[in-house]
Amino acid sequence: MKKVLLSLVLSGAAWAGAGAAPVKAIVVLGSGVNSSQQTVDLRGYSNGQVWYGPSDVSRFGFHPRDITRITFDTREDIDEKLVEELRVKRSYNEIIAHLEEGLAPFKEYDFLPSNLSSYQYMLAELYYKVGQYEKSLVYSRMLANPDRDPAWPARCDEKIERGAYAYQGLALMELKRTEEAEALFALRGWTKDMSDDALAEDLYITAKFLTMKEDYAAAIELAAKVVVFSSDDPQWLRPAEVLCAQLYANLGLFDSSEEVIREILLMYPNTDEADEADRLMAEMDALRDAWNIMMEEKESKN
């Protein structure tokens, strides 16, 4: 194992972050049998070092590359129960405000692998839900950055990283940053043929991508796979159902679209997806008329 670099810094040296309140944390260094763990007062990040120690003048540094995981005590800053309650009420802006405030004391360390990643992921998701795609991107990139130095430990577990990439792709598409989206798709291999066993988020995001490209039939085939094969994954199942409803309408299969909407309203009442389904249902007559006009025009051209 790589020897953990600990450096003692003499008092009086120039360093940034002096004066910030120390943050108690459990730091895990290294991995496997050679890993070690220590509870420390973190004193900021500067000059490529994460500083810790009894005071700002007598302190030691970790190189971030050596930190496998940090566990912060967030109990006083983030009220999990409140977050859960607000989620049930779908008060997303309030959750965002609460999390932003709660994460503020740890901001200096938000690029490190830590137990903050689940909150950061939540923020990527929630900012996406409320339509603040730029901010969603900030958080998703914090967790999943294709330019990350592979020598550094992963920022979060694989599941969160996958989800973060998915929100990155979704946000880029919403922002119409097509080139960046396409580059990300190529990097993640999302544009390749999707088998039945592909992960729900991969199927879903590729379906969204194909929708953006107006290849509706290919898109709905993937969204349908999420519905049929990932019915135990509510995070992607529900949006996939909504996407199916939308795509059926785009393909002129309005009866099918209405049926999907009815099922969404039945199965997922009081959810964002039910709201979206309601909105789509309200547009259905207009969509149908537009489709009929389009078909008439097409027929006349033929």
Added chain:
Amino acid sequence: MRFFQRGCIRSVSFFVVALFVFCGTANGQKAPNFDTMSVTEIYEYARQMLERRDYARAVEPLQAVIDELKALTGDNEKQTTQECRLELARVYYQLGQTDEGVALVEEYMENDPRPNERLALRMMAQAFFETEDWDKIIEYASRIRSDPEMTPDDEYNMNLLIGQAYFLKEMWEESIDPLLYAERNADDDRVRQKCQIMVARALVETENWSNLFAWVRRVESSDCRYDITLNITMMLGAEGLYASGGKDNLLNALYLYRMVLPREELISFSEKKKAELQRKINGVELQPFEIKEYEREVENLDASIEQLNNMDPYEDHVDLSIGEIYASEEIKRYWEGYVAFKRVFDRCYIPADEREEFDEEEDEAAEAKELKIKIGEAGGYYAAAALYNLNEFDRAEQRIMDYLNEWNNAGREGMFQREYLLLMIGNNLNRSNFGAVISLRKYIEGLEISAADPNKRMAKANLYYMLGLAYLQTQQNAEACEQFGVFVDGLCDESGYVVEDFDFPNRSYALYYRGMGYMLQGKFAEALSDFEQYLDEYEEGDLVDEAIFRKGVCQYALSETVEDTKGAEETFTYLIDNYEQSSVRSEAYSMRGDIRVAKEPTEKGPHPLDLAQEDYDAAIKTSNTPLQALYPAKRSAEAYQLESKWDEIIARMEQYKAKWGVQADLAEAQYWIGQAYLRQDEVEKAFNAYMGAIADYGNFPGQLGVDKIIMEMVGLVESQKDASTRNSWIQLVRLKLDDARSANMEVLALRWQLTRALLQGEESLKSFSDLLVSTVNDLTVTSPGPLYLMCDAAVEAGDLEKMTNYANYFISNFEESDLVWHAYRARVTAQMELKQYEDVLVSVGAVQNLFGPVPEVGWSQISKANALDQLGRSQEAEEAFKTISSVPQWRNEYMGEAYCGIGRTLFQQGEFAQALGWYKRTYMQCKAYDNGIWAAMAYLGAADCLVEQGESAQAQSILQEMMADQYLNSEERAPFIAEYIQKAEQRLQK
């Protein structure tokens, strides 16, 4: 099944403390001699043993205390005795000696005081779990629950007990509330999870679907979804619901199926759980009852795993069912259906070339494999069906053709071959893709009749029937009759024996349509026989009135004299009198009118024309469509024309216009009105009537008579001898064109432009055609007049895309137009270029059916012959070429190509002598045709024939003759036949 109860220890602790008041201390590990000890000392010893959880050693001292004190009557002694009884009972429970424990609790309940009565009752209830006496549990637990002083712990424990008891008694409804209470209040995850599973199962069993789905959403993150029994229950519940049908049941079945986890996942989870329990059992400091409890759980898990292992593989079946539900008519989520079916197919289908090995196996594994194959086959078939519902026709047909070819190449019939054919043929029939249907004929013919399997036999008969319909629709009437005839006269098996028990439901239709097929071939006698047979055999058939009508038509066609038409007249009269609601009654009136109009006045019938006019009048009145009325209106006008009754013509046309309003062919009516004026020499009135009709109806593309009027009016203007009148009329056309343009009446403007171009001559017409092709992209502004020019221009330019687009639009919108043959010519030209020969046959059939052997469609017969030739059907091609030479309207224009074609097709059949004859006729009789191309080709063909006959020298002389042919080698024709001359030269050099 038994569960820990919360609060038990707390009660016992209290009891232990109470004893301590008068207990001493027990010393050493060895059991003391209780006979020499005081009660207090024995008590103290028991307390110590309990504190150490050494239950086995606590039995004797506790029993000793009870024995010492039970006969005493003091309050303290009584109380201590009772408490010792309860404690000893608890000890027995801990040691797994429940019977002894129960006896002590019963003793406790029979004596006083009973300060811990609720605990005693609870212990009784729990004990009944051992004996599986659910009624007793319910009885005891209910007594505790009704106690107003019941503690929260009691309430929790009793709900847990009652819930379980009801559950085990399979009183599902009753079990739900107590189990829900226990689940909400459990602080032990294991208990909570068990409760979740039981609630889910009870909700399935009570078919309480909405609550079940809400429940599953609530607990979906817990391990309860891995419970094997619950999964099996959900699956069985889903199967029941699916079988019941109806949308709600289907949806509920779908949600249940979707929750079922794969076998491997369930087994793996249960194995892990078993290992965990096993670790606990092997661990330290477990009480016997705990060990027993864990062992029981392991046993249950083993039983579930075994049950699961004994089941047939269900994942594929579940996926198939999910697909079927999604793709059902009620749900219509075909994409979801498709992906489920495709997965089943990908997982289970075994290709034809790997199937042999399996067929030879005869063991259990083979049975399982067979089931898997069936599911895979069904998956593939349903996937194709779903794709059709999604309008993904190419993908559907790719799958089907892959399957058909795979089994065709293997020389066997695939399990779903007939179903695939029915699917593809049915779908193409609905989409009027008759060529595609016909192209599948070889696959149908390859199927056995399968006398042993009625379903397969029925499928084959249906395929013949549908094939017959496709031939009928494409006017390939002889083939249609052949297909219908396969089972109309009795379905034969492979050896030619009639399958006697075969009763094909569509036979009546097949009989009728075969009659139609004969009729359309002009085989009226055969057609009449079929219609009469239909009427004899199917008195209540759906097509009785139509069969009567067709019978009349055949009788009429078979009549050689007016007198012979009596039978037909009677048949039409019978239909008119007896089928008032018939859709063909109007046509029967028209036909009877036609019969009467041809009659001479007699004594019995002095006014046949009047009677005919009455019939035409009735035909218009009873017409169901504008077209049904147009025919008698025109026939009536023609009849009146014979009697020069011009006002009556005008009145008849007005009647027709009034009956159908804007739906009528108003321009056609105006045409006749104009004609009536012309016959009365009221040229000005006629001109005005035509101009009025064009102006009023010309902006409606579907008013086909406008185009006819335009042609008529152009003739009228050109025949006007008075130059100033003619010029003023031409000027009027220009003004009308300006009006139409300023009013943005695009369709009308194009029609006026056409009129103007026709009046200005050929050059102007050519410029107008070019203008149309280069500027008109939106075909909705066109009508048959401009469109025919566009079709012709596209053909001349060789623009395949435009040929196809214009033709498709024309044919689908104006099939009734007299000019539609231009569109068919464009379509056929494109199809020939694209080598779509089957489609050419379909198009030719359609145009010939519309127009018959008129000069305008001679090209169609040439195309048909050439397409047959390209398809390798030389004999049929030869016949088709010969038809040209036998039809006077075609012969003149196409004789050269036809003779040469006959020669070529005979050559292909190896009939060199005959071919030579036809080639000779070509270059001798048809030199002038098409700049001598056919003659040149015929010279070369003749030389080939001679070479084949071993007459090389003569072949040489034929070629020399060709080179010397002054007509062919003239300056005028040289550019057209240069390549043939070159070929001849090359051959001569050899």
